[in-house]
Amino acid sequence: MTASNRSGTVYLVGAGPGDPELLTVKAHRLLQTCDALVYDSLVPREVLDLVPEHCERHFVGKRRGHHSVPQPSTNAVLVELSARHACVVRLKGGDPFLFGRGGEEAAHLVKHGVQVEVVPGVTAGIAAPAYAGIPVTHRRAGSSVTFVTGHEEIDKRRPSVNWRSLASASDGLVIYMGLHNLPRIADELMAGGLSPETPVAVIQQGTVAGQRCLQAVLSTIAERARQEQFASPSIVVVGDVVKEQISACAPEPAAVTMPIPF
Numbered sequence: 001m002t003a004s005n006r007s008g009t010v011y012l013v014g015a016g017p018g019d020p021e022l023l024t025v026k027a028h029r030l031l032q033t034c035d036a037l038v039y040d041s042l043v044p045r046e047v048l049d050l051v052p053e054h055c056e057r058h059f060v061g062k063r064r065g066h067h068s069v070p071q072p073s074t075n076a077v078l079v080e081l082s083a084r085h086a087c088v089v090r091l092k093g094g095d096p097f098l099f100g101r102g103g104e105e106a107a108h109l110v111k112h113g114v115q116v117e118v119v120p121g122v123t124a125g126i127a128a129p130a131y132a133g134i135p136v137t138h139r140r141a142g143s144s145v146t147f148v149t150g151h152e153e154i155d156k157r158r159p160s161v162n163w164r165s166l167a168s169a170s171d172g173l174v175i176y177m178g179l180h181n182l183p184r185i186a187d188e189l190m191a192g193g194l195s196p197e198t199p200v201a202v203i204q205q206g207t208v209a210g211q212r213c214l215q216a217v218l219s220t221i222a223e224r225a226r227q228e229q230f231a232s233p234s235i236v237v238v239g240d241v242v243k244e245q246i247s248a249c250a251p252e253p254a255a256v257t258m259p260i261p262f
Contacts, residue, residue: 008084010088012117014092014122016122017093018207031051034055035056038081060077075108094121096121098123132250145172150182163192165192174235175238178234182222194218196218198238200216202236203235207251209253211253
């Protein structure tokens, strides 16, 4: 079926980090008018409640240690729904093009003649530190920042993240999905020359009720996080910007119902 034979458009929509008030105006409008919704694990109930009752819903979340919907299955669902509905929203936590596989889904849809539109969202790597009062850049403490996934298994044969090089690549690091591998990440960063006394923050459940922020130094952060039972989803911030925390300016986390941390 070609694009000219299709009436539907798939919108790759960023749901933001959890606080519903961080949705963009466009995302809010699409959620209230969509015919079909395909959504991930970390979308709070309050955001899902914006969707009309007649909307066809499909959960395609991925969780460590739990059964996950394979990406090819998600791609196929989006193509199939686009043939039956005018407005299909593919709702992703954060931003669809930042560690959200939005690029893969967009390419698949275009390949199959489906109209696609991207609706950017507020990413947790900026929002979670902000809600903890931590700026990810600061004139005194950091003029550059690197966003990196910590989900990759460090011991795999050909890792694509070179943590030792990242130790000196920028003034700060914002690590997504890095809690599970934090002990090895810290060791690799120190092996790359980053001082063991480098400030680090771990922010759990950023922007929503249950938000917690732990500060320590690189040499102790993994053990401290283990002792204090920090869990995913968490953002890790590494660098002197952590010392610039101003908790008094941090927004109040939203009282929303988030999925169980994994």
